[in-house]
Amino acid sequence: MSLSFSAAGLEVPEQVRAQLLQDDVAARLIQKDATLWGPEAESEAAVRLGWLDLPASSRSLVAQLADLRAELAAEGIDRVVLCGMGGSSLAPEVICRTAGVPLVVLDTTDPGQVTAAMTDLERTVVVVSSKSGGTVETDSHRRAFIGAFAAAGLDEEQIGRRFVVVTDPGSPLADTAAAMGARAVFLADPTVGGRYSALSAFGLVPSALAGADVGALVDEAEQLAEHLGDPANTAMELGIALGGGFRTGRDKLALADAEGTAIQGFGDWAEQLIAESTGKEGRGILPVVLESVDAPGSSGPDVLLAVVGARAPARGPAVGVDGPLGAQFLGWEYATAVSGRVLGINPFDQPNVTESKENTQAILAAGLPDEQPLATVGAVEIRAAGALLDGVDLTATDGLRLALDALLGAVPPRGYLAVMAYLDRLRDAAAADVRAAFARRTEHAVTFGWGPRFLHSTGQYHKGGPQSGAFLQLTGAVPEDLPVPDQPYTFGMLQAAQAAGDRKALADRKRPLLHLHLVDRAAGIGQLLDALG
Missing domain, CATH: 3.40.50.10490 (Glucose-6-phosphate isomerase like protein; domain 1)
Incomplete structure (x- = not known):
């Protein structure tokens, strides 16, 4: 079985499909035509198309x-x-x-x-x-x-x-x-x-x-590869849906594994592929990984739902991509490359990924910044960039909720909220529940990422994509640190420097940023979820 593609309630501009057909994109892509994404991308694309050979090599x-x-x-x-x-x-x-x-x-x-x-x-x-x-x-x-x-x-x-x-x-x-x-x-x-x-x-x-x-x-993957030169192949249809959705204002892609599918956690992989490939030059498709097909955030005026492992749900606008995992990998890579042509960007570079890395190295060399909290509520220290919390009474009994409300209020029209947790994704797994809790309270897309993991995926979109994000960064106390052998820093220091470097990158762009430091991780996560209702 190879891939099957289905769509429901999605209107793709006919011009998108017609242009791709006229330009013979399917045939040119499997022939590794590096000119597909324009002259500025040609030199990069010329050395980044080897993935098309992998099913054989x-x-x-x-x-x-x-x-x-x-x-x-x-x-x-x-x-x-x-x-x-x-x-x-x-x-x-x-x-x-x-x-x-x-x-x-x-x-x-x-x-x-x-x-x-x-x-x-x-x-x-x-x-x-x-x-x-x-x-x-x-x-x-x-x-x-x-x-x-x-x-x-x-x-x-x-x-x-x-x-x-x-x-x-x-x-x-x-x-x-x-x-x-x-x-x-x-x-x-x-x-x-x-x-x-x-x-x-x-x-x-x-x-x-x-x-x-x-x-x-x-x-x-090889079974799918045999059909990728066909102008109407399933991966091309997915690429048309992604690019066409973007053209009609659906620039948030909600990703969910179908209930009962054997494929587990596909959205976490596709998130990097799509965000890092398309999020640049002030535009892009923002992937939003959902807990389930019906999770908060699966619909909205700027959302296209993508279900992996089943047909598209009838309620739409949605697409469904069914088929085995090897074909899914190759099909989504192909579709992302096609969508890059529709968006008019180079899907193979990541020009903003190094910024937070460079900030981290500078902070490790100079020392961590001394940032005092604006307030401490229970196990949560509250900090913020710029004027986000000006006028907010953080000393009130519901000061944490007021800070979260201010952050939600700072999300611009057609924007998104990104939750970034520099925590232990096993012991502090409950922090991921914050995404759905926020999504229940706003019509905006809400993403969640573990740091520094997300810096290698959505981190590119945060800096290079549309500047319409608001950001919540979560950090936590380190009860027991661990040295990095033969280096002048510990893992705790490296983690703190990565978080601080990312804060600087976002603050330099004047993005709304709320930083919550959990002096007791379990208690702080519980407080945060309580404050979100």
Whole structure:
């Protein structure tokens, strides 16, 4: 079975479909025509279309990974920890959740979550995955695991054998892997961008080692790939819906897994693909990951609902994309590239992603800013950028609710509210309930992201997309910090610097920003949910 596409209540301008057909986009795309997105994008597109070859080129990995998994199992190593960010971690997480196999995904700088991952070391292999080879979070994780293995009594050679590395040829991580004697090094195709890499070594290596059937994924994608030159193929129809929805004012894409579908958590992967690919030059499609098809935020005047794993619900405007996971990956990548042409942007660059990273490095060098709270309500310290809370009586018994009301009131017409939680997404999982709680109180789109994970996805849209967002940042006290070996900072300091760097990037754009610091995480999350009713 390949993909099937359906739509309900969606009116796409005929000009969108006619122009794509006239320009022969389907045929030109599978031929890797780098001119499809205009002269300014041509040089980037020319070296970013390798994802179209992956259904064929990744097949050689399948047997190799099966042998490596068997080799590890023979040594009693059957627990896989993936250290990677964004495109290096999101696809493997969806693959393994869908397959029902365990994979520990470490894409955080929260000291508690990092510490919790460093257990059962006697049966653990660590996959260090970074396209650039210089991702600060991933390098910090690698250092921490080396220290943990050493503390468990492993010698240098034994430690190296506990690491599998995925990176691009010539990256600093490739050199590091050789120096540390990593058990295996997989050099991925450098013409595949991170968010288009689901079917590359970045997606397949950790998933196969965890026990997922990656051969089936490649088969599913290949079945779809055979039809992508057809002007009316299902992925093209999805691209037309995304781009046409944008043209008619539906620039918020609500993503939900269908009830009962085998695919789990697809929206988290698609969120990065769409936000980072389209959110630039002051426009873009904002993905909103929903808890279910009927969750708050699934409808609205600027919303298109996309259901993964079923037909479009009749209530519309909605689209449904049904089919197996491998085909879903390839189909959504293709559709995103098509929508980029409709929007008139380059879907392969991410010009604003480095800004928060650079801010983080500057803050780590200079020291964390001394920001005093405007008020403390129970377990919550309240801070804000600019004049957001001017005139708000934060000393009132409902001061926290008043601050939240002020933030909601600052969302501009056709804007959105982004909740960004620099917390432990396992122990502090209840923080994610804030999204639906806000969405029940506003007609605006509400997104939720774990930091720094979202910086590698919606972070691009926040800075490069339409400047119509209002932002709630959540940070939390660190009861027990964790050093980053051979670095002058701890994970807690790195996490705080990333949050501060992102605040600076948003404040520089004069975006409404409310910062709530939870001096007691569990109590603070409870207060926040109570204040939202």
